[in-house]
Amino acid sequence: MDITSIIIGSAIGLAVGAIVVFILQKTALKSKSQSILKEAEAEGEAIKKDKIIQAKEKFLQLKEEHESKVRKRERNIQSLEDKTKNKEKSLNQKLGDINRKNKEVDNLKQELDDQMELIENKKKEIEKLHQKQVVELSNISGLQVDEAKTQLMEALKEEARTDAMAYIKEIVDEAKINANKEAKKIVVQSIQRVATEQAIENSVSVFNIESDEMKGRIIGREGRNIRALEAATGVEIIVDDTPEAIILSCFDAVRREVARLALHQLVSDGRIHPARIEEVVAKTKKSLNEEIIETGRRTCIDLGIHGLHPELMKMVGRMKYRSSYGQNLLQHSREVANLCAIMASELGLNVKLAKRAGLLHDIGKVPEDEPELPHAILGMKLAEKNGEKEEVCNAIGAHHDEIEMTNLISPIVQVCDAISGARPGARREIAESYIKRIKELETTALGFEGVIKSYAIQAGRELRVMVEAEKVNDQRADELSFIISQKIQNEMTYPGQVKVTVIREKRAVHYAK
Known part of the structure; x- marks a missing residue:
């Protein structure tokens, strides 16, 4: 045997062995899979039986719950049927009562109709008797019916007028006694709690000088100094025989004050000529404007008024140099503000708003441009323009009844303005x-x-x-x-x-x- 035959025989043996092994393994796997399949089928049958049992139990539970709900619903329906039957029975009873009452009402109506018919018959009889009496009275008195009616109506009208006047007088007297009592109390308390000096303002100022020689220097050569001073200040300067005095005449108190201060500085400095006059007047106007602003600010601080617009504050300062019927306007406005505060506190109103309205009620008298409007309306527009509240604006505009009053502060300002102006000596009235x-x-x-x-x-x-x-x-x-x-x-x-x-x-x- 050569080596090739050995190798071929070995290979064939290995192949046969592999085939035998494969066949054996396949047989073993088949038997094993059959056993696993049987076990799975048995386990599936067990699970199926469990699920069927659980489903039957769940079905029984749901069936029992459904039957319970059905029984409960049947009980509710039965209860509602019982209530409905009771209500129906009650309604039938009420309907029977109503039918009985309707019959009674019909009977009463019939009786009333009979009585009304009797009354109408009586009225006709009375009317006939009345007409008969009127004819007889007319024949006796000799007057026609219309004439008798006219005389009777005139007599009744006169009597009614007399009674009405007496009744009106009683009502007015009673109202005065009751209403004026508290009003007088508040007004008197307000006046007593305000103490104000009264001084009449004039339209002229007197400037005192040390000697009459200074008059010539003020007049200047051919009157050029006095003309320059009058042109710069807008004040009429009167130099007459009055010893050691020069009169400054102007209705505008601000201009008069500028002229007085400028003259004082010129006389103190000693240099008096047209250029110097213009320079001093310009500086005086600037310083006076600052003083006006400071006066307005100080007045607001003294009265406890905060948040006033700078433009309104400047107008308050200008009041110092304005008079009304001879009464200093700033002094008058301060007095009105204090009176308004007292009255507002007595009446339980807003004291700060009342005081603010009292101080500003006459600002329409001091604007520099002075448009042709009533000072109350002009003051109201200025207050609205500078962000004052509606109550204050209405009080300013309504204190002389130019517009309708819309709040309780407005009549207080009007009353306090009248109180301040009506003091004895407060104002000078033109003859x-x-x-x-x-x-x-x-x-x-x-x-x-x-x-x-x-x-x-x-x-x-x-x-x-x-x-x-x-x-x-x-x-x-x-x-x-x-x-x-x-x-x-x-x-x-x-x-x-x-x-x-x-x-x-x-x-x-x-x-x-």
Whole structure:
């Protein structure tokens, strides 16, 4: 045997062995897989049986719950049916009661209809009797029905008018007693708690000099110095025979103050010529403007008013150099502010707003451009422009009744303005307007029938009216007093109040000879 045969035989043996091994392994795997499959089938049958049992238990549980819900729902339905039957029974009973009551109402209605028919018959009979009586009375009195009605209505109207005037007088007197008591108390307390000096402002200032020689230097060569000073300040400078004094005349107090301060500086310095005058006047105006701003700021601090716009603060400072009927405007505004604060505190209102409105109520009198508007309306527009609250703006605009008052601070400002201006000596009234007002008062009273004479006394605060006793009785005198006072109140402008007194007297005079 050669080596090749050995190798071939070995290879064939190995191949046969491999085939035998493969066949054996396949047989073993097949038997093993069959056993595993049998085990899996057995386990699946067990799981299937468990799931069927669980499903049956779940089904029984769900069935029991469903039956429980059905039984509960049936009980609820039965309960609702019982309630419905009870309500139906109750409604049937009420319906029976209503039917019985309807029958009773029908019976009552029939009775009422019968009674109304009887009443109508009675009314017709009464109307016939009334017409018969009217005809008989007309025949007896000799008057027609319309004439009798007219006379009766006139008599009733006169009687009603007299009774109404008496009733009105009683109501007015009672209202004055009750209302004026508290009002007077508050006003008197406010006046007592404010002490303000009163000083009349003039339209001229007197500048004192050490000697009359200074007058010539102020006038200058051919009057050039005084002309330059008048042109720069807008003030009329009067140099006359008054010893050691020069008069500065101007309605604008700011210009007068500029002229006075400029003259003082020029006289102190000694250099007086047109160029120097212009320079000093310009510096004086600047310093006075700063002083005005400082005065406004100091006034606000003194009164406890915060957050005021700088433009309004400057106007408050300008009030120092403005007068109203001779009364210093800043002093008047400070007094009004204090009075407003006191009244507002007594009435339980906003004290800060009232004080603010009182201080600003006359700012319309001090703008530099001075447009042609009432000072109250102008002041209101300035306050609105500079961010003041609506209550303050309304109080400024309404303190002379130019616009309608919309809050309680407005009448307080109006009253306090009148209190400050009506103080004795506070204001200087022009003689012509005073005489005109007095004549208007007397003429108003003379326009009524039965008035003989009228006299305005106590500086126009009282009107005495003399009437004829034959034409005016006591009741008509009361009526005249009321009507005249209302006419004065509605048609005239006056400070404070006017008392109207109607005097009726009967004099019997005989002479023994």
